[in-house]
Amino acid sequence: MQNILEVHGLQTLYGESHILHGVSFDIKSGETVSIMGRNGMGKSTTLKSILGIAPPRSGSVIYKGEDITRLPTWKRMRRDIAYVPEGRGMFHNLTVKEHLQIAARKNSRGDANWTYDQVLEVFPRLTERLTNKGTQLSGGEQQMLAIGRALLTNPDLLILDEATEGLAPLIRKEIWQVIRQIKDSGVSTIIVDKNIKVLNELCEKHILIVKGKVMFQGDSRSLDDNKAFIEQSLAV
Numbered sequence: 001m002q003n004i005l006e007v008h009g010l011q012t013l014y015g016e017s018h019i020l021h022g023v024s025f026d027i028k029s030g031e032t033v034s035i036m037g038r039n040g041m042g043k044s045t046t047l048k049s050i051l052g053i054a055p056p057r058s059g060s061v062i063y064k065g066e067d068i069t070r071l072p073t074w075k076r077m078r079r080d081i082a083y084v085p086e087g088r089g090m091f092h093n094l095t096v097k098e099h100l101q102i103a104a105r106k107n108s109r110g111d112a113n114w115t116y117d118q119v120l121e122v123f124p125r126l127t128e129r130l131t132n133k134g135t136q137l138s139g140g141e142q143q144m145l146a147i148g149r150a151l152l153t154n155p156d157l158l159i160l161d162e163a164t165e166g167l168a169p170l171i172r173k174e175i176w177q178v179i180r181q182i183k184d185s186g187v188s189t190i191i192v193d194k195n196i197k198v199l200n201e202l203c204e205k206h207i208l209i210v211k212g213k214v215m216f217q218g219d220s221r222s223l224d225d226n227k228a229f230i231e232q233s234l235a236v
């Protein structure tokens with residue numbers, strides 16, 4: 001299988017603060033990959049470097065064989081990368097329906113595998129909220145809307161930061177079910193989350209970041225073999 005993404009030696013700084021110290025990994029097409037790590041270790045910064053929101057000082061991001069390290073974020077999005085950030089970014093003046101309608105587009109190949117109706121089918125809760133403003137939704141509904149919006153761009157690579165953080169158990173369960181459906185639809189996905197159990201079962205590959213360095217990468221079997229070390233690295 002071909003790599004959809006290769007990240008080589010990312011060194012990323014915010015001003016004088018050196019956050020990423022040579023982060024490298026790759027993702028095969030269709031793979032679902034977890035990024036784990038304690039708070040403040042550089043998970044979101046890794047995602048932001050891939051997206052061009054926090055461009056690395058050195059290192060490279062290769063997407064579908066093309067070096068996109070210096071491309072502006074919007075051009076990466078036009079290459080079918082979608083991002084669901086922490087905090088979700090809803091507009092207070094737009095309804096759920098409008099959020100979804102504005103996001104919907106074919107991808108760069110002209111495909112529209114995810115449609116407005118399909119998104120409502122996987123997130124029936126949103127159907128009941130179509131006329132509500134984005135910011136009137138509960139945290140879980142906002143997360144569903146954020147994922148729905150991302151899907152409607154028909155991405156090849158979906159990046160989810162803190163997909164289930166702070167949500168009620170039942171809502172988490174619904175979101176994990178949808179992430180499973182996204183996986184089954186063949187979209188390559190990067191998920192930052194803290195739930196090792198679900199990630200272990202869902203993802204083919206796992207990456208552990210500690211203080212801006214990749215301290216572990218491997219498949220679920222290897223994750224099991226290194227469980228003690230990984231749990232220790234995630235313990236607060």
Ligand SMILES: Nc1ncnc2c1ncn2[C@@H]1O[C@H](COP(=O)(O)OP(=O)(O)OP(=O)(O)O)[C@@H](O)[C@H]1O
Pocket residue numbers: 014017019037038039040041042043044045046
């Ligand atoms: N815009 C910024 N300016 C300066 N420092 C930042 C900025 N964003 C993040 N940082 C710092 O960079 C470090 C890594 O943050 P990052 O958000 O990548 O961590 P994380 O592993 O995603 O953790 P969390 O789960 O808390 O988001 C932290 O020390 C954080 O305070």
